[in-house]
Amino acid sequence: MFGIDPVTLAAALIAASTPILLAAIGELVVEKSGVLNLGVEGMMIMGAICGFIACVTTGSPWLGFVAGAAGGAALSLIFGVLTQFLLSNQVATGLALTLFGLGMSALMGEDYTGINPPLTPKLFPEALRQLEVVGPILFGHDLIVYLSVALVAAVAWGLARTRTGLIIRAVGENHDAAHSLGYKVIRIRILAILFGGACAGLGGAYLSLVRVPSWTEGMTAGAGWIALAIVVFASWRPWRALIGAYLFGGIAALQLRLQAAQIDIPVALLDASPYIVTIIVLVIISTDRTRAALNAPAALGRVFHASG
Amino acid sequence: MLRLEKRPNPSRAWAIGTPVLAVILTMIAGGALFAALGKDPVEAIRLIFWDPLFNERVASFSRPQLLVKAGPLILIAIGLSLGFRAGIWNIGAEGQYIIGAICGAAFGLAFYPSESIFLFPAMVIVGTLGGLLWAMIPGVLKTVFRTNEILVSLLLVYVAEAILALAATGFLRNPEGMGFPGSRNLARHPGTDNPELIANTGMHWGVIAAFVAVIAAYVLLNRHLFGYQVKLAGQAPRAARFHGVSPNALILTCMGISGALAGMAGLFEVTGPAGQITIDFNVGYGFTAIIVAFLGRLHPVGILFAGLLMALTYIGGELAQLMLGLPASAIQVFQGMLLFFLLALDVLSNYRIRIGGRAAA
Numbered sequence: 086m087f088g089i090d091p092v093t094l095a096a097a098l099i100a101a102s103t104p105i106l107l108a109a110i111g112e113l114v115v116e117k118s119g120v121l122n123l124g125v126e127g128m129m130i131m132g133a134i135c136g137f138i139a140c141v142t143t144g145s146p147w148l149g150f151v152a153g154a155a156g157g158a159a160l161s162l163i164f165g166v167l168t169q170f171l172l173s174n175q176v177a178t179g180l181a182l183t184l185f186g187l188g189m190s191a192l193m194g195e196d197y198t199g200i201n202p203p204l205t206p207k208l209f210p211e212a213l214r215q216l217e218v219v220g221p222i223l224f225g226h227d228l229i230v231y232l233s234v235a236l237v238a239a240v241a242w243g244l245a246r247t248r249t250g251l252i253i254r255a256v257g258e259n260h261d262a263a264h265s266l267g268y269k270v271i272r273i274r275i276l277a278i279l280f281g282g283a284c285a286g287l288g289g290a291y292l293s294l295v296r297v298p299s300w301t302e303g304m305t306a307g308a309g310w311i312a313l314a315i316v317v318f319a320s321w322r323p324w325r326a327l328i329g330a331y332l333f334g335g336i337a338a339l340q341l342r343l344q345a346a347q348i349d350i351p352v353a354l355l356d357a358s359p360y361i362v363t364i365i366v367l368v369i370i371s372t373d374r375t376r377a378a379l380n381a382p383a384a385l386g387r388v389f390h391a392s393g
Numbered sequence: 394m395l396r397l398e399k400r401p402n403p404s405r406a407w408a409i410g411t412p413v414l415a416v417i418l419t420m421i422a423g424g425a426l427f428a429a430l431g432k433d434p435v436e437a438i439r440l441i442f443w444d445p446l447f448n449e450r451v452a453s454f455s456r457p458q459l460l461v462k463a464g465p466l467i468l469i470a471i472g473l474s475l476g477f478r479a480g481i482w483n484i485g486a487e488g489q490y491i492i493g494a495i496c497g498a499a500f501g502l503a504f505y506p507s508e509s510i511f512l513f514p515a516m517v518i519v520g521t522l523g524g525l526l527w528a529m530i531p532g533v534l535k536t537v538f539r540t541n542e543i544l545v546s547l548l549l550v551y552v553a554e555a556i557l558a559l560a561a562t563g564f565l566r567n568p569e570g571m572g573f574p575g576s577r578n579l580a581r582h583p584g585t586d587n588p589e590l591i592a593n594t595g596m597h598w599g600v601i602a603a604f605v606a607v608i609a610a611y612v613l614l615n616r617h618l619f620g621y622q623v624k625l626a627g628q629a630p631r632a633a634r635f636h637g638v639s640p641n642a643l644i645l646t647c648m649g650i651s652g653a654l655a656g657m658a659g660l661f662e663v664t665g666p667a668g669q670i671t672i673d674f675n676v677g678y679g680f681t682a683i684i685v686a687f688l689g690r691l692h693p694v695g696i697l698f699a700g701l702l703m704a705l706t707y708i709g710g711e712l713a714q715l716m717l718g719l720p721a722s723a724i725q726v727f728q729g730m731l732l733f734f735l736l737a738l739d740v741l742s743n744y745r746i747r748i749g750g751r752a753a754a
Contacts, residue, residue, distance in 0.1 A: 123543065163733065166737075167733065167736055167737050171736075171737045171739075171740040172397070172740055172743070172744065173736040173737060173739055173740065174736065174739075176482055176543065177687060177732075177736055178733075178736050180484060180683055180732075181684075181729060181732040181733055181736060184680060184683075184684070184725070184728070184729045184732065185726065185729030185730065185732070185733065186729075187725065188722050188723075188724075188725030188726040188727075188728070188729050189722075189726050189729070191720075191721075191722030191725065192430075192720055192722040192723055192725075192726050195720050195722070302722070306551070307547075307548065307550075307551050310544060310547050310548060311548075313544060314544050314548070317541060317544070351559060351563075352558075352559075353555040353556060353558055353559035353563075354555070356555040356558070357551065357552040357555035357556070360548045360549070360551040360552050361552060363544075363548055364534075364540075364544075364545050364548050364549070367534075367540050367541065367544060367545060368534055368538050368540050371534075371538045371539045371540040371541070372538050390397065390399065390744075
């Protein structure tokens, strides 16, 4: 169809989805602990620039990814301190994080436009990647792609089957009850926020080091907001976040190919398509109120203040 | 050990004190940032906050700019503040601003080359309606399907930007523009222009609309049932429902007002200071207005001052860019810092800080 090869499309889809998936799985854990961090976009772009600078200066993509995660986590710490210790409004603070992150990353990236970062190596040997169909799709990626899927599995298992997961969920459902049981609500939430920030930062670094790969101001272009939408789409279930991210990655990859193929669809419509589809999916999900409400953390976005 | 104790009522003194303190802290932190960039911090702060108003050489140019920049910020922030008070988060004002400008400009250009005196008022109405309808998308989706209005309104900004690109390169492109993107110049054509009303003040119809909006919002919040409902819904949603406040009507009204004002701001901008529809017509007023709304404590008079202050940082930022070579993004960081300090200090108006151990339960 339109001269688009389904195998390369599937391979591109996975690469396109990885930044969003990483950010979404981090935010999912944050929201499960009862905190709504709308600063994903800001943390992603901070990760993108921190990772890019580290990678270009050291020449190591791996240090770049570590720096990206650290950059995202550092920014999320501001959010953590403000919302958990200074009890600020989470919606407003998240927005502030995004505005600040966009500005800060632009400032840091002044001298880094138009540079190509060192390539991130593929994980599997050439022979495997040359295989028909499965080669490009299953074996054609770098470590971070597999890490993102492993992270989904780990979060799914961790939240459902481990004691830590149970505590996170308890804090997210009813922080007063969790506090009465002796759990350190604020400490647990700060750790969840840091995890979310690191994941978003890693996703951002993947964007600037592999997906694009270069630095431009505002390069996340709403990916953080789409990640937030995916958490809602997934009804706070990790594996569904994977499906959601791949769905949106698929649309992003497809629309780019349609643009290249010069199909008779206005470019503006193709540019806007990932956002429009996200809105449509959000609407479809929200029509089924009971299911969404059942899984939503009950204390999401509420301020915790231990009185007494 | 420090401990927070909730105040029975928010402190009025701190409600005014926190924005002032936040501005001072931002100057200090911003100064440190500028110093880290290798610029003289004192000079940078002076260039941003003092010179645009009082330096003889630049003030004649920059003083009028104050109203030009503050106008749209205040107009948008007033609209947003109503919703923010009621817990309805329209964060897509940037998109409503773009759509308002496109709709109004398209209407005006459809009658080109008419110079009728009715054309500009009609464009204002169409632009306002454009912003209103764009904001109705998240509003209606919220009331009918309970879809999250934060995400929908924000995602629609990207859709609006795509439409803007289409307008500038396609359906609104100047047929006599030799193929360059961008519409005809509306500001230089009588009938579609939004002129400077008093020479060298920067005063245009959009600034007047902003002042009217401040007064209207003040009356609405203090003297009108709707304002009472907005405040009630924000502070006690359950009580509001028992009181007979319809949540859906409130969502649609707040979304509608904020969208309409953002659309209006866009129209005044495209017919005045900007002059034409271009790909990069929007400069982020819709997002900065969020900071203005919070800096003004969601209070109409506060927003008036906050809008002027934020406009000053824009103008001063440009000046510092020119004189010191300060990067343009530094001022964005500066504005973001201001919002952080403001949110952090908010704790002082809602809580008392106690030193010492826990009181007996």
